[in-house]
Amino acid sequence: MRCDEVRKTLPLFLYGELSFDEEEQVEMHVDECAGCRDELDREKLLFRSLDQAAAVPGPDLLRECRAGLRQQLAQVQPQQESFWEKIRGGFTIHFHFAPGLAQLAGAAAMLALGFFGARMMPGSFPGAWGGASVIDPATSHVRYVEPTGAGKIQIVVDETRQRTLSGSVDDRDIQRLLLAAAKDPADAGLRVESVDLLKNRPESAEIRSALLYAVQHDPNAGVRLKALDGLKNFADDSDTRKALTQVLLTDDNPGVRTQVIDLLSPHASDAMVGALQELMLKEDNDYIRTRVQKVLHEMNASVDTY
Amino acid sequence: MAQAAVQMDESELIRSAQRGDQDAFEQLVRLHDQNVLRLAFNLLRSAEDARDIYQEAFLRVYKNLGSFRFDCSFHTWLYRIVTNLCLDALRKRKVRREESTVVETGEGTLDRMDMVEDSRAFGDPQRQLMSRQLNERIQDSLAALTPRERTVFEMRHYQGLRLKNIGEILGTSEEAAKNCLFRATQKMRTALGDFI
Numbered sequence: 001m002r003c004d005e006v007r008k009t010l011p012l013f014l015y016g017e018l019s020f021d022e023e024e025q026v027e028m029h030v031d032e033c034a035g036c037r038d039e040l041d042r043e044k045l046l047f048r049s050l051d052q053a054a055a056v057p058g059p060d061l062l063r064e065c066r067a068g069l070r071q072q073l074a075q076v077q078p079q080q081e082s083f084w085e086k087i088r089g090g091f092t093i094h095f096h097f098a099p100g101l102a103q104l105a106g107a108a109a110m111l112a113l114g115f116f117g118a119r120m121m122p123g124s125f126p127g128a129w130g131g132a133s134v135i136d137p138a139t140s141h142v143r144y145v146e147p148t149g150a151g152k153i154q155i156v157v158d159e160t161r162q163r164t165l166s167g168s169v170d171d172r173d174i175q176r177l178l179l180a181a182a183k184d185p186a187d188a189g190l191r192v193e194s195v196d197l198l199k200n201r202p203e204s205a206e207i208r209s210a211l212l213y214a215v216q217h218d219p220n221a222g223v224r225l226k227a228l229d230g231l232k233n234f235a236d237d238s239d240t241r242k243a244l245t246q247v248l249l250t251d252d253n254p255g256v257r258t259q260v261i262d263l264l265s266p267h268a269s270d271a272m273v274g275a276l277q278e279l280m281l282k283e284d285n286d287y288i289r290t291r292v293q294k295v296l297h298e299m300n301a302s303v304d305t306y
Numbered sequence: 307m308a309q310a311a312v313q314m315d316e317s318e319l320i321r322s323a324q325r326g327d328q329d330a331f332e333q334l335v336r337l338h339d340q341n342v343l344r345l346a347f348n349l350l351r352s353a354e355d356a357r358d359i360y361q362e363a364f365l366r367v368y369k370n371l372g373s374f375r376f377d378c379s380f381h382t383w384l385y386r387i388v389t390n391l392c393l394d395a396l397r398k399r400k401v402r403r404e405e406s407t408v409v410e411t412g413e414g415t416l417d418r419m420d421m422v423e424d425s426r427a428f429g430d431p432q433r434q435l436m437s438r439q440l441n442e443r444i445q446d447s448l449a450a451l452t453p454r455e456r457t458v459f460e461m462r463h464y465q466g467l468r469l470k471n472i473g474e475i476l477g478t479s480e481e482a483a484k485n486c487l488f489r490a491t492q493k494m495r496t497a498l499g500d501f502i
Contacts, residue, residue: 011491015462017469017484046498047463053444054464057347057356065343065360069335072365073328187375 001025006036010043169197179210188220195223199230208234212243221253228259235263245275254285261288265295273301320380324371331371335364338381341465342388348460349392359395363388378474385467385475389457396453440501447497455490462487 006029012018013026030036167174175198182194195214202208207230214227224247234240241264248260257279264272276292280303283289296303316337322330339360346359366387374383451459454476461467461475473483 008488008492011495012484012488015469015487017462017487043495046495049440049498049501050444050463050494053441053448055348055351057343057353061347061353061357062340062343065357066335066339068357069361069364070332072361073331073368076365076369188377189375 001029003029003033003036006030006033007039010040013040014043014047169201175201175204175207179206182210182214182223188223191218191220191223192226195226195230199226202230202234208240212240215247215256216243221256224251224253224256225259228256228263232263236267241267241269241272245271248275249279254288257283257285257288258291261291261295265298268299273299277302316380317376320371320374320376324374331368334380335367338384339364342384345385345388345460345465346392348464349456350395355395359388359391363391382471382474385461386477389461389475393453393457396456440498443498443501444494447494450497451490451493455486455493458483458486459490459494 006026009018009022009026013023018026030040169175169178178194178198181190182198184190184194191214195211198207198210202211211227211230215224215231218224218227228244231240231244235244244260244264248257248264251257251260261276264275273296276296280289280292280296283292293303316334319330319334319337323334342363343356343360346363347353347356350356350359363384367384374380448456448459457476458472461472462469467475469483469487470480472487473480476483
C-alpha cells in the first residue's frame with residue numbers, strides 16, 4: 001500500500017470498517033512509515049475532537065418527549081395484526097414441538113392454527129351476551145345497531161378473535177391453510193414454516209405444484225431450499241426436471257443451485273447436459289463450477305463447450 | 307447468550323405490543339428512544355424538531371407495528387423510519403443553512419459549544435479560545451455535509467452503528483454507505499485540517 005492509499009483509508013481503519021487484509025496492510029505500513037504514523041495520530045485527534053462535539057439531549061427533553069408521546073398514543077389506534085400474523089401466532093405454539101416429532105415419527109404433524117373466525121364468517125350475537133366485557137373493542141367491529149323495543153338494543157358485531165385448530169397435516173382444512181400460508185407474500189418466516197410441513201407430503205399433486213411454485217418464484221432462499229427438499233423424490237418427473245433446470249440457470253443463490261445439481265445429476269439427460277454446459281458459461285462460484293465439471297465428466301459429456 | 311436473551315425479550319415485547327399490550331409498547335419505546343432522540347437532536351439541532359421526529363417516529367411505529375413481520379431487526383425498522391423523517395426534515399427545512407451553534411432545549415436556548423467538555427482547555431483562556439474555534443469549525447463542517455453524508459456520519463460516529471446496518475437502514479448497500487462515510491470524513495478532514 002502506498003502512503004496516499006493508506007492515508008485515505010485511515011478513517012475507515014479507525015472505525016474498524018476495513019477488511020482483515022486491508023487492516024493488516026495499513027498496520028504494517030504504519031509500523032514502518034513515520035509520516036503515516038503521524039497522520040494516524042492526527043486522525044485520532046480529529047476523532048477525539050468530533051467525539052467532544054457531540055450534543056446530548058438533556059433528561060428533561062427526553063421526559064417531555066415521552067410525556068408527549070403518551071398523550072398522542074391515547075388518541076390513536078394501533079394497526080392490528082393481519083390475518084396471517086394471527087395464523088402465525090398459532091403456528092408458533094406448534095412449531096416449538098411438532099416438526100421434530102413429525103420428522104422422527106413420520107407421523108402426522110399436529111397443527112395449532114389461529115385464524116380470524118368472524119372476519120371470514122361474520123358472526124351475530126342474538127340476545128344474551130355475557131356482558132360488554134366479552135367484547136374487545138380493539139379487535140371487534142360493530143356491524144349495525146338496532147333498537148328492539150323496551151329500551152333495549154341489539155348490536156351485531158363482527159368479532160375478530162383467534163382460534164386454534166388442531167389436526168393432521170393430511171387434513172384437508174389444515175392443508176388448505178398451509179397452502180395459502182406458503183404463498184403469503186408478506187411473511188417469509190411463515191412461508192418457510194408452511195413449506196417445511198408441506199414438503200413431507202409431495203405425493204399430493206397440489207402440494208407438489210405449490211413446492212414447484214415456491215422453488216421457482218419465492219424470493220426467500222430459505223423457502224426455496226425447503227421446497228427443493230420436498231421435491232427430491234420427484235427429480236425424475238419431467239415437469240419437475242424442467243422447472244429445476246430453469247431454476248439452475250436463473251437462481252441467484254449458490255446453495256439453491258448446488259442443491260438443484262444434486263437433485264438432477266442422478267438423472268442424466270441431453271437437456272441436463274446442455275443446461276450444465278450453459279451454466280458453466282456464466283457461473284462464477286468456484287465450488288459450483290467444480291461440481292458441474294465433475295457431473296459432466298461422470299456423464300461423459302464435454303466440458304470444453306464453454 | 308446475553309444478547310440472544312435481550313433479542314428474545316424484545317421479540318416478546320413486539321409480539322405483546324402487536325396484540326395491543328400498551329405496557330409492552332412503552333417498554334419497547336424505552337429500549338430505543340434515547341438513541342432515537344440523540345440522533346434526531348444531533349441531526350436537526352433543535353429540541354423542538356427532535357421532539358417532533360421522536361413523536362412522529364414512535365407514532366408510526368405504534369400505528370404500523372401490526373405489519374412488522376421480523377423480516378429485519380426492529381432496530382433497523384425503527385431507524386429506517388427515524389432516518390427517513392430526519393432526511394426529509396433536513397431537506398425540506400434546509401437546516402444546513404439555518405444552523406447555528408445555538409439550540410433550543412427544554413430549558414431554553416443553549417449554545418452547543420457550552421455542552422462540549424474540554425478538560426484540556428480548562429483554566430487556559432488561550433486554549434479555551436482555540437477549543438471553541440475548533441468546535442465551531444466542527445459544527446460548520448458538519449453543517450456543510452449533504453443530508454445523506456451527515457446522516458451516515460452521525461450513525462457511524464456518534465451512534466456506533468456498523469456500515470452494514472447503516473446500509474440496511476438507508477436501503478442501500480454497505481459499499482454505498484462506506485463511500486458516503488468516506489466522503490464525509492474527507493470533507494471533515496479538509497475543513498479541520500489546519501486545526502488538528
